[in-house]
Amino acid sequence: MKTGFIIAGIVAVLLIGGVWWTNSLQNNDSDVIARSGLHWHPTLAIYVKGEKVEIPQNVGLGAVHKPMHTHEDLPLIHLEFSGVVKREDLMLGQFFKNWERDMRSFGENMRMTVNGVENTEYDSYVMKDKDAIELHFD
Secondary structure, X not given: OHHHHHHHHHHHHHHHXXXXXXXXXXXXXXXXXXXXXXXXXXXXXXEEOOEEEOOOOOXXXXXXXXXXXXXXXXXXXXXXXXXXXXXXXXXXXHHXXXXXXXXXXXXXXXXXXXXXXXXXXXXXXXOOOXXXXXXEEO
């Protein structure tokens, strides 16, 4: 009987310690943006020689719905993730992969602004809720 209590105590300590250790590792991961999902809506506008390019509806939607997608409410990009969300999940370049387009395929001399401020991160830019992203090509 005494041995059973000792074994149960050791198992409990190991389980609690394992959960604490796993959580401490996750909390130190600087690439994690959210742990229990997020639902954000940045906007994206693309201009080629001053003319606005229409982004198609339903990018990323199909037999499998990707968490980064568009609907009919363009220029919104829907970022609808569950679970752990990492920086790479929210990169602008991921949207272009979902669209099956190369970001640089629209023309020469690409410029990008985010919320009216020049930004040179381009496809590695990590989108945030309510960002207003514009790409301009000459």
